[in-house]
Amino acid sequence: MAIPRFWREIRQRYKGIGVECKNCGEIYFPPRDICPECRRESYKKMEDYELKGTGEVVTYTKVHEPHPEFKDLSPYVMAIIEMDEGVRLTGHLVDVDYEQVERGMKVEASMRKLGEESPEGLIYYGYKFWPLDTHGKD
Amino acid sequence: MKAKNEVGIKGYAGYVPKYRVTPEEIGDVWGKDGKTMGKGLRVESKSVPSPDEDVVTISTQAAKWAMRRADIKGEDLEAIYVGSESHPYAVKPTATIVAASLAASPHMTAADYEFACKAGTAAFQTCMGLVSSGMIENGMAIGADTSQGAPGDALEYTAAAGGAAYVIGSDDLLAKIEETISYTTDTPDFWRREGEKYPQHGGRFTGKPAYFKHIMNCTEKMLERTGKEPEDYDYAVFHQPNGKFPVKAAKKLGFSKEQLEPGLLVTHIGNTYSGAVPLGLAATLDQAEPGDNILVTSYGSGAGSDSFDIMVTDNIEKMKDSEVPTVEEVISNKEFISYSVYAKFRKKIEGGR
Missing domain, CATH: 3.40.47.10 (Thiolase/Chalcone synthase)
Incomplete structure (x- = not known):
């Protein structure tokens, strides 16, 4: 990933900052410039919105043939999470066994290393998810 | 050093990675009686960070919880100091990444500290000085590490990972x-x-x-x-x-x-x-x-x-109803791993691509 691209997305990756359409109230993540529902009505009405960071598992899978970047984590669990605000994100589920995961499981975002450019290069950080019942007070 | 004005802790939290390895498991690999070594050191197990955890992620998690307890927002923090001997970068501050992850930047000061195991308390003292002199309202002091001992060295039996974060301020003190x-x-x-x-x-x-x-x-x-x-x-x-x-x-x-x-x-x-x-x-x-x-x-x-x-x-007393887990609750969530998995997690062995 090029440095400027990673840098541009830091707010989204670290803090889960999306946008809220002040015309219809819909939340979008990643951020969009225009609300696809309200179109030009939403012009200049898209404001920053920070996701609370909690949501639940919609569906999930176990990855045995990892991307080389994630080989030390293999096998790992990827999931689609529906955040409390309704937006859906794809992310790693960490600190959890595949057998423990179930649809509807409450999860919370936590910052982890997503990868690195190279051993000498930039480290990429961003959100992954962990179960709320073992990592917080549900 | 007595503070000029009242200063103290407004919020705090600790985070420790979930994985554990025992001295026995380490000793087995190096031909040592790990169990006896563990007894001598009075260490039953040590924490091991997952490959995707480092001082940035540990600090961020602890700081996020500490802020929740202090009931403050990122923008309320005017200083962040992270003390560690295992900062992920040799040059590029941990504190700026933590500050961004807390939405504390940009109107604030930040720096990394290094003083072996007391870098965290050095951060306390700096925040105390800034708060009690009236220069800032709230500062964040963090001590975190993902320490490494050389394979087979005595330090390998104890060098672990974890950290805690403190919001230092002058009002609503715990x-x-x-x-x-x-x-x-x-x-x-x-x-x-x-x-x-x-x-x-x-x-x-x-x-x-x-x-x-x-x-x-x-x-x-x-x-x-x-x-x-x-x-x-x-x-x-x-x-x-x-x-x-x-x-x-x-x-x-x-x-x-x-x-x-x-x-x-x-x-x-x-x-x-x-x-x-x-x-x-x-x-x-x-x-x-x-x-x-x-x-x-x-x-x-x-x-x-x-x-x-x-x-x-x-x-x-207010902390008792806090949504933030206690250190005991954090530590009780654990999973024991073998030396081989620990060696992979800590990059003591490298897999091929």
Whole structure:
């Protein structure tokens, strides 16, 4: 990933900052410039919105043939999470066994290393998810 | 060093990675009686970070929880200092990444500290100075590490990962920091040269002229300054490179095992270096009652100690309903791994692509 691209997305990756359409109230993540529902009505009405960071598992899978970047984590669990605000994100589920995961499981975002450019290069950080019942007070 | 104006802790939290490896498992690989070594060190297991965890992620998690407890937002933080001997970058601050992850940037100051195991308490003192002088309202002091011992070295049995974060301010305090004092000398007991992966140490030299001399002198000076006796304190937290040193130091100073107990985490998670004293204090605050007096003394090789006299306020009661997990709850979520998995997690072995 090029440095400027990673840098541009830091707010989204670290803090889960999306946008809220002040015309219809819909939340979008990643951020969009225009609300696809309200179109030009939403012009200049898209404001920053920070996701609370909690949501639940919609569906999930176990990855045995990892991307080389994630080989030390293999096998790992990827999931689609529906955040409390309704937006859906794809992310790693960490600190959890595949057998423990179930649809509807409450999860919370936590910052982890997503990868690195190279051993000498930039480290990429961003959100992954962990179960709320073992990592917080549900 | 007495603060000019009231200063103390508004929020705190500790985070420790979930994975554990036992001394027995490590000893098996290197032909040592790990079980006996563990008993000697009084360490039953040490924490191991997942491959996607480092000082940035540990600090961020602890800080996020500490802010939730303090009920403040990122923009309320005017300073962030992260103390560690395992910052992910040699050049590029951990603190800027943590600040961005807390939405504290850009109108704030940030820096990384390094002072072996006492870098976290050095961050406390800086925040105390800034708050009590009135320069800032709220500062974040973090101590975190993902320490490494060379494979087969004595340090490998204890070098662990974890950290804790503190919001330091002047109002709504959970605990007042009444006084701090330091004891600093040039003592070459432990070091890591630029570009080296693993540290070197002076073996038994790390004991008497290093750990004990600094902890004892610093704590004794604190007792002299406050005019208190060890029994006047409800709890004491000392740096814990293993389970033996803090207990011995406490005994010599006149503190009881009971005073140490809540903050003595090394037995379960190993030596979390810059995270050790901040985590021990966090676990102690989890159990503290209003009016409790806590004495804290850190130790960092190289060498120095920082002592703090901390008085718990009525606000600590509010923490009992907090949504943030206690240190005990965080630590109880654990999974034991083999030496091979630990070696992979810590990049002691590399897989092919």
